[in-house]
Amino acid sequence: MRLYDTLSGGKIDLPKQEKKIKLFVCGPTVYDKSHIGHARTFLVFDIFVRYLRSLGHKVFYLQNITNIDDKIIDRARAEKKKPLAFAKVFEKDYYRNMKALGVMSVTKYARASDFIKEIEQQVKTLKKKGFAYEIIGDGYYFDISKFDDYGKLSKRTALEAEDSVSRIDENVRKKNKGDFALWKFQKTNDEPAWNSSLGRGRPGWHIEDTAITEKFFGPQYDIHGGAVDLKFPHHEAEIAQQEAASGKKPFVQIWMHAGSLSIEGRKMSKSLGNFITIDDFLKKYSADVMRWIVLSHHYRSPLSFSWALAEEATTAFKTVEDFVAKAGFVSNVKGNKNLPKSDLTIDLKEFDNKFYAALNDDFNTPLALGHLFGLITKIQPKIWQINTVETKMLANHIIETFKILGLKIKIPKIPRAVAILAQKRELLRVNKQFIQSDDLRKKIRVLGYETEDTPLGPWIKQK
Numbered sequence: 001m002r003l004y005d006t007l008s009g010g011k012i013d014l015p016k017q018e019k020k021i022k023l024f025v026c027g028p029t030v031y032d033k034s035h036i037g038h039a040r041t042f043l044v045f046d047i048f049v050r051y052l053r054s055l056g057h058k059v060f061y062l063q064n065i066t067n068i069d070d071k072i073i074d075r076a077r078a079e080k081k082k083p084l085a086f087a088k089v090f091e092k093d094y095y096r097n098m099k100a101l102g103v104m105s106v107t108k109y110a111r112a113s114d115f116i117k118e119i120e121q122q123v124k125t126l127k128k129k130g131f132a133y134e135i136i137g138d139g140y141y142f143d144i145s146k147f148d149d150y151g152k153l154s155k156r157t158a159l160e161a162e163d164s165v166s167r168i169d170e171n172v173r174k175k176n177k178g179d180f181a182l183w184k185f186q187k188t189n190d191e192p193a194w195n196s197s198l199g200r201g202r203p204g205w206h207i208e209d210t211a212i213t214e215k216f217f218g219p220q221y222d223i224h225g226g227a228v229d230l231k232f233p234h235h236e237a238e239i240a241q242q243e244a245a246s247g248k249k250p251f252v253q254i255w256m257h258a259g260s261l262s263i264e265g266r267k268m269s270k271s272l273g274n275f276i277t278i279d280d281f282l283k284k285y286s287a288d289v290m291r292w293i294v295l296s297h298h299y300r301s302p303l304s305f306s307w308a309l310a311e312e313a314t315t316a317f318k319t320v321e322d323f324v325a326k327a328g329f330v331s332n333v334k335g336n337k338n339l340p341k342s343d344l345t346i347d348l349k350e351f352d353n354k355f356y357a358a359l360n361d362d363f364n365t366p367l368a369l370g371h372l373f374g375l376i377t378k379i380q381p382k383i384w385q386i387n388t389v390e391t392k393m394l395a396n397h398i399i400e401t402f403k404i405l406g407l408k409i410k411i412p413k414i415p416r417a418v419a420i421l422a423q424k425r426e427l428l429r430v431n432k433q434f435i436q437s438d439d440l441r442k443k444i445r446v447l448g449y450e451t452e453d454t455p456l457g458p459w460i461k462q463k
Helices: 036-054 070-078 083-101 112-128 205-217 228-246 278-284 287-295 307-331 344-360 365-385 388-404 416-430 434-446
Strands: 002-005 010-013 021-025 059-065 108-111 132-135 139-142 180-185 201-203 221-227 252-258 261-263 303-305 449-454 457-462
Touching: 002 252, 021 036, 021 205, 036 059, 036 083, 036 221, 036 252, 036 261, 036 278, 036 287, 036 388, 059 205, 070 083, 083 278, 083 287, 108 112, 108 205, 112 132, 112 139, 112 180, 112 201, 112 205, 112 228, 139 228, 180 205, 180 228, 201 205, 205 221, 205 228, 221 228, 228 252, 278 287, 278 307, 287 303, 287 307, 287 365, 303 307, 307 365, 307 388, 307 457, 344 365, 344 388, 365 388, 416 434, 416 449, 416 457, 434 449
Parallel strands: 021 059, 021 221, 059 108, 221 252, 261 303
Antiparallel strands: 002 010, 132 139, 139 180, 180 201, 449 457
């Protein structure tokens, strides 16, 4: 498998299968409800890890939870709540959302406040090596002018880096405008703070990630993932911190960045009235639909969300479910048991080759889904002539393939009342009593089902 590496700008081979893959993905800052932009990023990496594990790779998937941050403090202050307790509410909400979306692949969630000692130690190391300096009364900052490679991920020079500042780093006394906070001294009693040899305070945003990954993975590891908007300055700062502290390069072998999500081409924002939480989405559509939307876009590409897109995804997913249900229907027709062997095995092998080739080439999920629809288009016209053993194999093959991606094919059980109506309608249709048979078709529709006349008899599907 080869993956595009943002740093090198080219594709890099995945580590060998016998090695445990160490993956870190930047988690949420828990000060508000999670939105569908979060869903896109975390579903990308959930699907990715599921796929790796299906290939036999052992993966340690680590994700941090930022529960110390200026945004958290400001929101908690406005609502007259303690920041850590305030963050805990949204942290729990995040876990609930991830469970609802079927994101189950994370090995370890690491809350920033649980790693203060590790953060303190990394800041002390940077200070000792001359990369950190103190601003009296404010805190410790990273001096980007001391790190020659600053800007190599985002392709910016240190001077260009000064065009953009990160959060919690505004201070006119900084040596360079792009310098970022490592440790912030406590200024008010309502700020969370810890006693430290650096002075009573709290960590900056960037330092928590490298302190946490060094704790679990050491100074170097395999893959770092996250949303593309974190590339600068957050991920740039991580590289500077860890490589400066350890003296080892590269910090990570592969940088994976998930593309942005907008709402009909516009940035999602509460002020624009287009802020869609995960809960908002799940009130209207299933988690499988959200996962399908993510799968149908390359993970590095921008995704412009609309409710029409959700409808398209619903239709596409139902097409696959209906096809699998149809294969299941054929597999239960006794008359097809003794049909001669078809070319299905060859078709499935050809599909597998194309499907896995797409995923192994920079995790191209839309191309993989395209091959699935190619398989359906090829088999659809001849499915009535395939024997029961092969159609059962076909249904199971697609179901198992979708499990790899975290999608569950659900074939609804047809209620007995609907099945009886369909049998009566078929009898009327065979006897050319079409007015009466159409009346029964309408009754079946009212109950939420459709009947399709096939060479093997009536096939019933859910509307």
